[in-house]
Amino acid sequence: MKPTAARRRGTERVPLAILGGGMTGLAAGWASGLPVFEAEAAPGGICSSYYLRPGKPGRLNNPPGDGEAYRFEIGGGHWIFGGDPAVLRLIHRLAPAKKYERISSVFFPEQNLYVPYPLQNHLHCFGRELRSKALVEILTSPKPNFKTMADWLTQSFGPTLTAAFFGPFHELYTAGLWKSIAPQDPYKSPIDAGLVIRGASNSTPPIGYNTTFLYPLAGLNALAKGLARGCDVQFGKRAARIDADSKTATFQDGSEVKYESLISTLPLNHMIEMTGLKVKEPPDPYTSVLVLNIGGMRGEHCPPDHWLYVPASRAGFHRVGFYSNVDASFLPRSTRKSASRVSIYVERTYQGGQKPAPGEIRDYSQTTVRELQEWGYLGDAEALDPTWIDVAYTWSWPGSKWRAAALRALEKHDIQMVGRYARWTFQGIADSIRDGLYVGAANRIK
Ligand SMILES: Cc1cc2nc3c(=O)[nH]c(=O)nc-3n(C[C@H](O)[C@H](O)[C@H](O)COP(=O)(O)OP(=O)(O)OC[C@H]3O[C@@H](n4cnc5c(N)ncnc54)[C@H](O)[C@@H]3O)c2cc1C
Numbered sequence: 006m007k008p009t010a011a012r013r014r015g016t017e018r019v020p021l022a023i024l025g026g027g028m029t030g031l032a033a034g035w036a037s038g039l040p041v042f043e044a045e046a047a048p049g050g051i052c053s054s055y056y057l058r059p060g061k062p063g064r065l066n067n068p069p070g071d072g073e074a075y076r077f078e079i080g081g082g083h084w085i086f087g088g089d090p091a092v093l094r095l096i097h098r099l100a101p102a103k104k105y106e107r108i109s110s111v112f113f114p115e116q117n118l119y120v121p122y123p124l125q126n127h128l129h130c131f132g133r134e135l136r137s138k139a140l141v142e143i144l145t146s147p148k149p150n151f152k153t154m155a156d157w158l159t160q161s162f163g164p165t166l167t168a169a170f171f172g173p174f175h176e177l178y179t180a181g182l183w184k185s186i187a188p189q190d191p192y193k194s195p196i197d198a199g200l201v202i203r204g205a206s207n208s209t210p211p212i213g214y215n216t217t218f219l220y221p222l223a224g225l226n227a228l229a230k231g232l233a234r235g236c237d238v239q240f241g242k243r244a245a246r247i248d249a250d251s252k253t254a255t256f257q258d259g260s261e262v263k264y265e266s267l268i269s270t271l272p273l274n275h276m277i278e279m280t281g282l283k284v285k286e287p288p289d290p291y292t293s294v295l296v297l298n299i300g301g302m303r304g305e306h307c308p309p310d311h312w313l314y315v316p317a318s319r320a321g322f323h324r325v326g327f328y329s330n331v332d333a334s335f336l337p338r339s340t341r342k343s344a345s346r347v348s349i350y351v352e353r354t355y356q357g358g359q360k361p362a363p364g365e366i367r368d369y370s371q372t373t374v375r376e377l378q379e380w381g382y383l384g385d386a387e388a389l390d391p392t393w394i395d396v397a398y399t400w401s402w403p404g405s406k407w408r409a410a411a412l413r414a415l416e417k418h419d420i421q422m423v424g425r426y427a428r429w430t431f432q433g434i435a436d437s438i439r440d441g442l443y444v445g446a447a448n449r450i451k
Contacts, residue, residue, distance in 0.1 A: 015260065015261070016253075016260070016261040016262070016263060017260070017261070017262045017263070018262075018263045018264075019039070019040060019262060019263070019264050019265075020264070020265045020266070020450065021037070021039050021264060021265065021266050021267070021268065021448055021450070022039060022040055022041075022042060022254070022262050022264045022267055022268070023037075023039050023040065023041040023042065023267075023268045023269075023270070023445075024041075024042055024244055024254070024267065024268070024269040024270060024271050025041070025042075025043060025044075025050065025269065025270035025271050025424075025427075026041045026042075026043030026045075026048045026049070026050065026233065026236075026238050026240070027048075027049060027050025027051065027052060027270055027424070027437070028049065028050065028052050028228075028229065028232070028424075028434050028437045028438050028441065029270040029423055029424030029425070029427070029437040029438070029440060029441040030043070030050075030268075030270040030424070030441060031048055031049070031229060031232035031233055031236055031238070031441065032232060032437070032438040032439075032440075032441025032442045032445060033268055033270070033423060033441040033442070033444050033445035033448075034232075034235075034236035034237065034238065034441075034445065035232050035235040035236050035441075035442070035445065036441070036442045036443075036444075036445030036446045036449065037268075037444075037445035037446065037448050037449045037450065038237070038449060038450060039237070039268070039445070039448065039450065040237045040238075040239060041236050041237065041238045041239065042239050042242040042244065042254070042256070042262065043238055043239065043240050043241075043242060044241070044242065044243035044244070044257075045240065045241075046066075046240050046241055047066050047226075047229075047240070048229045048230060048232070048233035048236075048238060048240075049079075049225070049226060049228075049229030049230075049233075050079075050229075051078075051079050051080030051083075051394055051397075052078070052079070052080060052083050052225055052228075052229060052434055053078065053079050053225065053226055053229050054076050054077065054078050054079075054224040054225045054226040055076075055077055055078075055079065055226075056068050056069065056074040056075065056076055056077070057074055057075050057077060057298075057300065057388045057390055058073060058074045058075075058337075058388075059073070059074075059075070059300065059337060059387040059388055060387050060388075064390070066226075067226075068224075071338065072337065072338030072339075073337045073338055073339060074337055075298075075300035075335065075336065075337060075348050075388050076224055076328070076334065076335045076348075077298035077300075077328070077335075077348070077350070077388075077390060078225055078298075078328075078350070079296070079392050079394075080294075080296060080392070080394055080397075081294075081296040081298070081324075081326060081350035081351075081352055082311070082312065082326040082328055082331065082350050083225055083434060084105070084215070084218035084219070084220055084311075084331070085102065085218055085219040085220065085433070085434050085435055086215040086218050086433050086434075086435065087215070087433065087435055087436070088219075088433075088435025088436070088438075088439070089435065089436075089439050092435050092436075092438050092439045092442070093219070093435065095438070095442075096219065096221075096228060096435070096438070098231075099227070099228055099231030099232060100221035100222075100223060100227035100228040100231050101221065101222050101223075102219040102220055102221045102222060102228075103219065103220060103221075103222055103332070104217055104218070104219055105217065105218055105219075105220065105311070105331055105332075106211070106216065106217050107122075107211060107215055107216050107217065107218065107311060108309055108310045108311050108330070109121070109122040109310055109311055109312050109313070109314075110122055110308070110310050110313055110314075111124045111170060111174075111313070111314045111315075111316070112308075112313040112314070112315050112325075113169075113170075113316065113317075114315070114317060114318065114380060115317065118130065118131075119308060119310075119313075121208070121211075122213070122314065123212065123213060124166070124170060125139075125143060125162060125166065125196060125201055125204070126197070126200045126201060126203075126204035126209045126212065127204050127208065127209065128140055128201070128204055128205040129204060129205055129206050129207060129208070131169075135165060135169065136205055137205075138163075138165040139162075139163055139165045139166045139169075140201065140202070140205050141163075142162070142163025142164065142165055142166070143161075143162060143163050143166070143196065143198075143201050144198060144201070144202070146160055146161060146162075146163060147160060149161070151188060152187070152403045153183070153184055153185060153186060153187065153188070153403060154175065154179070154182075154183045154184075154186050154187065154188045154189065155172070155175070155183050155184040156188075157188035158171040158172070158175065158183070158188075159171075159172075161196055162196075169316075170316050173316040173317055174314055174315070174316040174323060177315075177316070177318075177321065177322070177323035177353075177354060178323045178324075178354055178398075179292060179354065179398075179400065180292050180354045180355050180356045181356070182290055182292065182356070182400060185402070186290060186400040186401065186402060186403070187400070187401050187402065187403045187404075187405070189400060189401070189431065190431050197212070200212065220331060220332065222334075224334075228434075232438075241258065242256045242258070242260070243256055243257040243258075244256055244257075244271070244279065245257045245279070246279060247267070247276070247279045247280045247420075248280075249280045249281075249282060249415075249418035249420065250418070251263075252264050252265065252267075252418075252419065254267065265419065266419040266420075266421065266448070267419065267420045267421070268420075268421045268423060268444055268445075268448060269415075269420055269421070269422055269423070269427055270422075270423055270424040270426070270427050270441070271426065271427060272291075272395075272396040272399075272426040272427065272429075273399075273408065273411050273412070273422060273426065273427055273428065273429045274288055274291065274396070274411075275396070276411075276415060276420065276422065276427070277411050277414070277415075280415070280418070280420070282411075282414045282415065282418065283414070284407060284410045284411045284414055285410065286405065286406050286407035286410050286411075287402070287405075287407060288407050288411075289399065289400060289401040289402055289405050289407045289408060289429065290356070290357055290400050290401075290402070291357040291396050291397070291398060291399045291400060292354045292355065292356060292357055292397055292398045292400070293354070293355045293356070293357055293358060293359065293360065293393065293394060293395050293396070293397055294352050294353065294354055294355070294393075294394045294397035294398070295352070295353045295354075295355065295361070295366065295369070295391055295392070295393055295394075296350055296351070296352055296391065296392045296394060297322075297350070297351040297352075297353070297369075297370055297373055297389070297390070297391045298348070298349070298350050298388070298389075298390045298391075298392070299348070299349040299350075299351065299373075299374065299377070299383065299386055299388065299389055299390075300336075300337075300346065300347070300348045300349075300386070300387055300388035300389075301346065301347065301383050301384060301385055301386035301387050301388065302345060302346060302347070302383065302384030302385050302387075303329075303344060303345060303346055303347035303382075303383070303384065304347070304377070304378065304380070304381040304382045304383045304384055305381050306380065306381025306382065307327070307347055307381065307382045307383070308327075308330075308382075309330055310327060310330060311326060311327060311330055311331050312324060312325065312326035312327065313325045313326075318376060319372065319376050320353070320369060320372040320373040320376050321353050321369070322351045322352060322353040322373060323352060323353065323354065324351070324352045325349060325350075325351050325352075325377070325382070326349065326350045326351075326352075327347060327348070327349055328348040328349070328350060329346065329347050329348040329349075330347075335348045336348060347382065347383060348388075349377065349382065349383065351373055351377075353369070353373075354397070354398070357395075357396070358395060360393050360395070366391050366393075369391075370389055370391055374386050374389065396426050398431075399425075399426065399429040399430065399431070401429070408428075408429045411429075412428065421444060421448075423440050423441060423444040424437050424440055424441065425437055428440075
């Protein structure tokens with residue numbers, strides 16, 4: 006749909022509108038035909054790719070004609086796990102994708118030890134003492150009785166493995182919240198007693214929710230753009246205020262939309278702030294992530310993994326992923342065959358909204374590069390680009406009723422919340438698309 010003068014400035018009247026053109030909002034727009042209001046100039050939210058030429062600043066939204074650029078993603082490596090078959094069909098239709106088998110380990114830098122993920126099924130990689138203690142503790146764990154994530158981890162994996170990995174890793178991954186938040190997503194660290202026993206002396210097959218994954222041949226942007234082509238997206242529309250009584254959304258550019266009902270994919274805490282609705286319960290916590298994208302010469306000891314979980318690092322990061330180990334198409338075209346380059350994403354967590362100052366981000370970026378060079382993963386870096394993801398992981402206090410109360414308050418005012426951040430839940434791209442399609446179809450205007 007072409008932008009009209011009323012759309013650009015004045016007040017637009019719509020029966021229904023969608024806020025946010027990430028994967029969820031695009032899927033909702035695609036299924037419903039409703040207008041999507043997106044803050045940025047491009048679709049996809051944190052699931053979008055961009056390009057950087059070696060040694061040159063300035064993000065490109067599209068690959069340059071000569072292919073001489075690194076392809077990075079705003080939110081770090083985004084791999085499509087699981088997914089409903091109907092959603093996977095749609096993904097393949099919009100952006101043909103290739104399937105990959107996960108290669109992932111836990112890396113202990115002090116011991117220079119790599120243990121395949123999930124490490125509880127690979128205890129044979131540890132020395133005899135740790136191995137036998139951990140095995141006994143996992144197999145004789147008491148009947149679970151936990152309140153916090155720390156209780157759950159210690160009771161499930163035992164004190165030995167928690168001290169060696171789960172504790173220090175979750176301290177970094179949750180920015181210190183793991184001792185006070187409720188346990189979440191136990192399926193990410195499954196315990197199968199048979200595999201734990203077998204893994205104490207032999208290797209075991211890969212398990213978990215992400216043993217295989219998809220990635221579009223033309224990059225993740227191809228998927229966001231494919232959805233956006235079937236949508237009426239208005240870019241550069243950042244909602245600043247929502248009057249839930251008069252049902253008016255005001256955007257940063259001063260324009261307004263009067264709606265009868267709103268579908269929002271924006272984070273739940275932001276929607277409560279923007280509407281000013283009162284929720285009695287104390288808000289649940291969240292964590293932000295600083296994603297550092299790096300391209301450069303491949304170090305001699307760069308592992309073959311797609312990503313590594315790191316329980317200790319001097320710079321404070323907890324995960325290092327290797328785009329170019331998944332696919333060489335992430336590298337500048339002329340370097341793809343020689344294996345001379347590597348492209349990396351590094352994630353560091355902060356408590357919600359505590360964004361470091363620009364100078365601190367610069368120092369952190371340099372420290373991280375040096376640490377990866379010391380580990381032998383990287384030579385000279387020729388692309389270095391950080392992105393701050395404000396609401397990256399959502400958590401809840403034990404027994405919290407905030408999420409349900411906040412969703413109810415918005416629903417009462419005809420604001421339907423959909424997607425990972427809107428519903429304050431953990432889910433990946435495929436499930437975000439599924440939920441967007443579902444809510445979009447349910448609200449389709451004939
Ligand atoms: C570090 C990290 C790694 C991840 N890795 C994976 C992975 O490997 N695989 C996977 O499947 N999933 C992964 N995810 C999850 C995945 O990113 C989410 O499932 C997905 O982004 C959810 O899409 P969304 O559209 O709901 O949210 P978003 O992508 O956050 O989209 C929200 C949209 O709303 C827009 N917006 C924000 N504020 C406003 C406003 N005021 N007005 C208008 N528009 C606004 C934003 O610009 C954005 O486009 C990861 C998440 C993180 C944080």
